[in-house]
Amino acid sequence: MSTPFLSVRDLRVHFSTHDGVVKAVDGLSFDLQKGRTLGIVGESGSGKSVTNMAILGLHDPRNTTMDGEILLDGKELITAGERELEELRGNKMSMIFQDALASLSPYHTIGAQIAETYRKHTGASKREARARAVEMLRRVGIPQPDIRVDDYPHQFSGGMRQRAMIAMALVCDPELLIADEPTTALDVTVQAQIMDLLKDLQQEFGTAIIFITHDLGVIADIADDVLVMYGGRCVEKGSKKSVLTMPEHPYTLGLLGSMPSLDGPVDVPLSPIPGSPPSLLNPPSGCRFHPRCPFAEKVSGGLCSTERPALEITDGRGSACHLTPEQKSELFADYATSRTN
Amino acid sequence: MSSTTPLLDVSGLTKHFPVKGGFPVRRTVGAVQAVDGLDFQVAEGESLGLVGESGCGKSTTGRLITRLLEPTGGKISYRGQDITHAGRKELAPVRSEIQMIFQDPYASLNPRQTVGKIIAGPMEINDINPAGGREKRVRELLEIVGLNPEHYNRFPHEFSGGQRQRIGVARALALEPKLIVADEPVSALDVSIQAQVVNLLQKVQQDLGIAFVFIAHDLAVVRHFSQRVAVMYLGKIVEIAERDDLYGNPRHPYTRALLSAVPEATVDETPARDRIRLQGDVPSPLNPPSGCRFRTRCWKATEKCATEAPPLVQVEGNKPGHLTACHYPETEETVTAPRLAKDPEAAS
Numbered sequence: 001m002s003t004p005f006l007s008v009r010d011l012r013v014h015f016s017t018h019d020g021v022v023k024a025v026d027g028l029s030f031d032l033q034k035g036r037t038l039g040i041v042g043e044s045g046s047g048k049s050v051t052n053m054a055i056l057g058l059h060d061p062r063n064t065t066m067d068g069e070i071l072l073d074g075k076e077l078i079t080a081g082e083r084e085l086e087e088l089r090g091n092k093m094s095m096i097f098q099d100a101l102a103s104l105s106p107y108h109t110i111g112a113q114i115a116e117t118y119r120k121h122t123g124a125s126k127r128e129a130r131a132r133a134v135e136m137l138r139r140v141g142i143p144q145p146d147i148r149v150d151d152y153p154h155q156f157s158g159g160m161r162q163r164a165m166i167a168m169a170l171v172c173d174p175e176l177l178i179a180d181e182p183t184t185a186l187d188v189t190v191q192a193q194i195m196d197l198l199k200d201l202q203q204e205f206g207t208a209i210i211f212i213t214h215d216l217g218v219i220a221d222i223a224d225d226v227l228v229m230y231g232g233r234c235v236e237k238g239s240k241k242s243v244l245t246m247p248e249h250p251y252t253l254g255l256l257g258s259m260p261s262l263d264g265p266v267d268v269p270l271s272p273i274p275g276s277p278p279s280l281l282n283p284p285s286g287c288r289f290h291p292r293c294p295f296a297e298k299v300s301g302g303l304c305s306t307e308r309p310a311l312e313i314t315d316g317r318g319s320a321c322h323l324t325p326e327q328k329s330e331l332f333a334d335y336a337t338s339r340t341n
Numbered sequence: 342m343s344s345t346t347p348l349l350d351v352s353g354l355t356k357h358f359p360v361k362g363g364f365p366v367r368r369t370v371g372a373v374q375a376v377d378g379l380d381f382q383v384a385e386g387e388s389l390g391l392v393g394e395s396g397c398g399k400s401t402t403g404r405l406i407t408r409l410l411e412p413t414g415g416k417i418s419y420r421g422q423d424i425t426h427a428g429r430k431e432l433a434p435v436r437s438e439i440q441m442i443f444q445d446p447y448a449s450l451n452p453r454q455t456v457g458k459i460i461a462g463p464m465e466i467n468d469i470n471p472a473g474g475r476e477k478r479v480r481e482l483l484e485i486v487g488l489n490p491e492h493y494n495r496f497p498h499e500f501s502g503g504q505r506q507r508i509g510v511a512r513a514l515a516l517e518p519k520l521i522v523a524d525e526p527v528s529a530l531d532v533s534i535q536a537q538v539v540n541l542l543q544k545v546q547q548d549l550g551i552a553f554v555f556i557a558h559d560l561a562v563v564r565h566f567s568q569r570v571a572v573m574y575l576g577k578i579v580e581i582a583e584r585d586d587l588y589g590n591p592r593h594p595y596t597r598a599l600l601s602a603v604p605e606a607t608v609d610e611t612p613a614r615d616r617i618r619l620q621g622d623v624p625s626p627l628n629p630p631s632g633c634r635f636r637t638r639c640w641k642a643t644e645k646c647a648t649e650a651p652p653l654v655q656v657e658g659n660k661p662g663h664l665t666a667c668h669y670p671e672t673e674e675t676v677t678a679p680r681l682a683k684d685p686e687a688a689s
Contacts, residue, residue, distance in 0.1 A: 043531040157622045158395075187394035187558065189619045192602040196618065214532055217604030244606055258536035259606055260565035262588060269543060270565065272536030276501040 004031035005208050006055070006176055009069035013047070013054050016063050022280045024050040026232040027068075029311075034175065035206040039223030039240070041216060041255070043277050047232040048212045052178045054078075055210075056095055057085040072176065091121040093176035094169040098184050100161035104153040110137070110164045111149035118171045136167035140197060159190035163197065170201060177202075178210045183218060195222050216255060220244055225316065228252050231278045231288035238317035248319035250293050253332055287322065295323060295331055346421045347382035348520060348552050349406065353415035354379040356401050360627065373626050375401040377576040378415065380653065383520065388546055388553040390567030390584075392560055392599075396623055397573040399556045403522045406554060407441050408432055419520075437467050440513040444525035446505035450497040456483075456508055457493040463515045482511040486541060503534035510541060520552045527562060539566060560603050564588055569662075572596045575626055575634040578653055582663035592656060592663070592670040595635045633668065641669045 013025040025047040032038050040048045053059055055070055057077060070077040072093065077085070097103040105113060114136055115129035124132065130149070137145035140163040153161055162182060169177060179198065183191040199222065202209055211222055219226055219240065226243040228236040228251065236249040247253045254273035275292040278284055290296045290304035299322045311320040323331070357372035376398040383389050391399045404410045406417060408424060417425045419435050427435070440463075443449035450459055460482055461475045471478040480490035486507040497505055506526060513521050526542065527535040543566060546553055557563050563570055564584060571581040572595065580593040591597045598617040619638050624630055633651050636642035645668055653666040 043533060159622050187623075188560075188602040188604075189394065189598060190622065191604075192616060192618065195604075215604065216532075216606035220606045221604040255532055256606060258533045260536075260539070260561040261605060261607075262561050262564060262600065262603060266565055266584070269540045270536040272540060273533035274537075276503055276534060277531065 003074070005034045005073055006032040006210075007069070007071040008051075008055070009071075011051065011054060011068040011070065012066065013050050013059065014065045016065070017281075020281050023283060024232055024280055025054065026283075028229075028232075028234050030227055030234070030237065032176075032208050032210065034208050035202065036224045037202065037209040037211055037222055039219040039226045040210060040212045040229060041214065041219055041226060042229035043214060045231075045277050045280060046229040047280075048229050049180055050232075051229075052095070052180060052210060052212060055176075055178065056089055056093060057082075087121075090117045090169075090174070091172045092174055093178065094172070094174040095178040095180060096162075096165050096169050096182045098181040100158070100165045100185075101153060103165060104161060106153055109150050109152055110156065114149075114164070114168045114171050117168060121172050132171065133167075136171050137164065139201075140164070140167045140170075141193075142167075158186055159193060162186060162190075162194055166194070166197065166201070170205070170207075173205060174207065176208045176210070178212070180212045181214070182211075184213070184215070191218075198222065216244065216259060228255075231283055232280055233288060233320065234311055235289065235321070236319040237311070237313060242317055247332070248317075248328060249289075249321050250295050250323075251289050252319075254292075254294075287320070295327075298327060298331065299323060346418075348385045348387075348420060349383040349554075350418040350421075351382070351406070351415070352380045354402070354405060354412055354417060355414035356398075356405055356410060357413045371627055374576050374629055375626060376405065377629075379578055381571055381578065381581060383552050383554060385519065386546075386550040386552055387569065388555055388567045390563035390570040391554060391556045391573060392558060392563050392570060393573035394558060394599075394623055396575070396626060398576040398626070399558075399573050400524055402573070403441070403524045403554060403556050406520075407439055407522050408436070409441075433467070437463070437469075437516045438519045440516065440518040440521050442506075442509050442513050442521060442523040442526045445529055446502050446509055447497075447529075449509055450505060452497055455494050455496055456488075456500075459497070459508060460511045460515055463512060467516060469516065478515070479511075482514055485514065485545070486511045487537075501534075502530055503537055506530060506538050507541065510538075510545065514545065514549070514551075517549075518551060520554070522554045522556070524556045525558070526555075528557065528559065535562070542566065560600060561605075572599065575623060575629050577634060577666065578664075579635065579667070580663075580665045581653070583660070586660050586663045590663075592659060592665040592672075593635075593667045594639050594641055594669075594671055597671050633666070643668075 009029050011025055011028045015022045015024060028051060042048045054066055055077065066078050111130060111133045114133040118124055118132050119129045134145045134149050137149055142148050142160060142163055156164060183194050186194060213219060223240050226238060226240050227234055228249065230251050236243060236252050243252060247256060257271035258273060260270060273292050278288055284291050286305045286307050287309050296304045303322045309320040309322045312318050354376060355378055356376040357374050359369040360371040360373060361367045362370040379402060391402060393399045401410065405412050412425055416423060424432060424435055457476065457479050460479045464475050480493060483490045488504060488507055527538050530538060539562060545551060555563060555566050568584055570584055570587045571578050574595050580587065580596045591600055598619045601617045621638055624637055630637050632648050633646040636646040651666045651668045653664045655663060656665045656670045658672065659665060
């Protein structure tokens, strides 16, 4: 296998706060190839956004400690200086945020904001940059782009703003695109449009995409591979199909069981995960999921509460759980039958 | 349908918010037609789901039913009593029977009051003294919603989002209401917590026989919770039916498009439900399209749709109680929507 385009190794991001050290990301590793989409799923506070801010170098160095390795096309990003990062951001890697209204400047026209990024990285003239902005708006499906380019963000609807954000993120043909919950604030019909757009653009440019979401349904639609995060760690990783149809970690299983579906049984209650997500100030010992795990007592010797399960990956598939494969197939079986009915 | 009076009867309900403008004298220059002629009933102990995209008027409807807003037109009857324009005094007894659960569990609880005081609030206002005292009742309520009764004296900030939403449910239950309007009660919560709260609401509904108007944008959650579902678009109900009829046999093109746009956590080799790609955005309710409001995004729209608003009726092929507002309702066979090939193999 060729060297991956993006490689994250044992990433640790810790914040020092008044109450102590928050271990937001605690030993995370993954690879991403060009033209592929990695979906990162997790609940609030699982560290998914922090990971991606770390890749872009957006954390405040005054209260953040980062350890590990982030290699983008062979270049180390954690130790890179601010100027080097600035060179990469918006150019080689860029990001789409959840709240498009808050991420666009209300005082500048959409066109000016897109053109600014382009001029900074290519040194193009104002006229060239404007033409490029119109071209990008056309590509993301904004009607009458030569007129709308002079509009302000408040004149756009929610879906159009998100399209404008995508246009801005893609203006320099980045090789890595990080989309942080880009559709969460949108209605389903518009969400479907945006996901189609991202898929089309990826096909056209071969961009590597990291897609962060809490919605497994969105993952099923857009991702090639899935990484499930819990309490700052990766608990399960694999191809979309294997993770969604044959989850290996009780947490993933719980997430799937919590989701009502459009064609599942209706008169049975959902099977939620008891309890609530852990505090990262004082995370549970051992496996961070063990206080909520329905199977924790099946592991002999109370291993779950004392020892951190290793994430063993073979062929890109693996999970961090103390249960043996035999135990899993037995314990998860009830679940599998209830899902297919 | 039964011949007895429904718990809640809404007919022709309309709410227009005036838009002021002009100089030097500000006068009304237009109106946001948030809700425009709704008809529906809620029977005792029944759960009606209200779905739609942002701006379709579902929250406004909830606030009109609870009379937090004054309707512009139409009629709301609660147990046969007209409460459309009822005054404060007249409303007081009704209000204790209609309660509301809000979306944001952070904004809807007073941070300076203890949980005990928050939940006892409705009893205090209505001067109700249950047997054994208010505190005992509050502890019971905490127990019902799955919180530790010992946490009576804690403040909201000591609870997580899911637990706060449970406090909101306990407060809504305090007066033993007949009807609860739940406005997006789970959309601010994490997936694993969402399921806990949905289960709690379902248990409450079944055990205590409370009728619900469940407002949400998540079609799967609504399907799980509601016996009957109404789909709203730009201030109007476009389709209303029993749950299984609506999800199994959607007749309005919008309902069908909405259902097909929901991403599901299943990996199908051969996708059964192709996706219908709707063009554009929801038009502004300031100046909604003439005739059928969905026609600007509908692939079937004709001259007739622009001139004639389709009535909400039982179109041919619908079961009783399944009403659709469309001139050209969808059927199982004639699927004429522009489809998008959703084949992962062909796409890669």
